[in-house]
Amino acid sequence: MTNKKLTLQIDFRSGLPIYTQIVNQVQAQVASGKLKPDDQLPTVRALAEELRVNFNTVARAYRILDEARIISTQQGRGTFITEIPPPKVTERLRRESLEALTQRYVDEAARLGFSKGEIRQMVSDQLKGWNESGKSEE
Amino acid sequence: MTNKKLTLQIDFRSGLPIYTQIVNQVQAQVASGKLKPDDQLPTVRALAEELRVNFNTVARAYRILDEARIISTQQGRGTFITEIPPPKVTERLRRESLEALTQRYVDEAARLGFSKGEIRQMVSDQLKGWNESGKSEE
DNA sequence: TCATAATTGTACTAATTGTATCATTGTCAC
DNA sequence: GTGACAATGATACAATTAGTACAATTATGA
CATH class of the missing domain: 1.20.5 (Single alpha-helices involved in coiled-coils or other helix-helix interfaces)
Incomplete structure (x- = not known):
């Protein structure tokens, strides 16, 4: 499965920055196996529209996740979950x-x-x- | 042998642009002798269909290879491996x-x-x- | 031979996607 | 209040791929 719905819940009053919430939730879903390697995330614009935020905010979250090697963003192509670095696998x-x-x-x-x-x-x-x-x- | 199957492996999530992957692999096969001078490559449309990409993407790869003098593309005729480049280059x-x-x-x-x-x-x-x-x- | 269609690469443009930069807003320490 | 800083938004840009029309060559058939 390449494309996921990626249901995120943003709380605009939580005090936590939106981009942080996105980072946390994506991270959690990867950790839980809800998101798997090679899954394609929504585009920055698509997710932004869904969450009713600016796409730069999503881009910022994606960049952080990219730097953390959790996802891989490719200009002109899209954003994908990278392989899980095996910390706890057998x-x-x-x-x-x-x-x-x-x-x-x-x-x-x-x-x-x-x-x-x-x-x-x-x-x-x-x-x-x-x-x-x-x-x-x- | 004029016509080759040209087995290419495209990884759509490798981060490398598709056209780059095509260039790299053709280049490698020429260098390795798997593709020889005067071998005809698939047409841009045929290869595009096989790889499930747009034919312009293949055309772009062919153009780069052409500029590198590795292949010779001829409008209306087809695409061929050029004469043996100097051993140094190979x-x-x-x-x-x-x-x-x-x-x-x-x-x-x-x-x-x-x-x-x-x-x-x-x-x-x-x-x-x-x-x-x-x-x-x- | 000549006309015409089919095949093949080319050129230009559009669409999709992420990136970079700066402006705006809101909060908090002072 | 004022200044500093973080979060968000607006705008312009760059990279990749796709769409469409066209030109050059070859094949076909009268």
């Missing part, structure tokens, strides 16, 4: 997830005619230029 | 293709919280169970 699921991702990569590289050696070398090179701890939490 | 394209593909993979794995060691290990494992011969299967 080790087995974690492994399977990496396995699937890697298999897609290797298959694709093979399809493009690259050899084992080339692939191994390139992965090695890319990993070299990457500071392990820096999960880019800046 | 080698560069080849490397760039794999580099881009690998970077996407590593970035994604990193984003999901996997460590360098885990990634390296998984790639190594996947490569092990793969018989090298599959280089140019047709």
Whole structure:
């Protein structure tokens, strides 16, 4: 399912900024599994109209969620839920997830005619230029 | 062989514009030798239908490839892979293709919280169970 | 041969979507 | 009251994809 209704309840008198409420509720729905990876969120304008707020407010919420890697916004395309970073999944699921991702990569590289050696070398090179701890939490 | 099937994998949510994905993959297949000089690519409309995108999106990709002298588009005739570019260029394209593909993979794995060691290990494992011969299967 | 249709890429425009910048409003400390 | 700051809104912009009309080439058939 790519497109979700995304039912949000905005309380205009709660004192909480609207964009914060949007952030919180989207976050909650992702956490609860109501929103799943690759689900497409409403456009900033559509959601804004539904909530009767300015679309910049929605955009602001989306930007915060994007920076938090919860969603991925793409100009001209739309906004999508990213894959859940596995914090609490089992080790087995974690492994399977990496396995699937890697298999897609290797298959694709093979399809493009690259050899084992080339692939191994390139992965090695890319990993070299990457500071392990820096999960880019800046 | 004049006409190729041109199997492309478009990921509509990868963040990369569709036309960019087409460019990258054609480029990679040319570099890898999977597509050879004088091979005819699908028409913009045919490829567009297959990929379920607008034909202008394919046309845009073709135009970029044309400007890069990788393909030659001829109004009313079709689109063809150009003569062999200098080996220097092919080698560069080849490397760039794999580099881009690998970077996407590593970035994604990193984003999901996997460590360098885990990634390296998984790639190594996947490569092990793969018989090298599959280089140019047709 | 010539006329005409079909095929193929091109050009221009429109629609959809998110982004950037600045203005307005409202609240709170002083 | 005044100034500072945060939240929201208004406006213009940029990126991507789609729609429509057209031009060049090739195929077809009288």
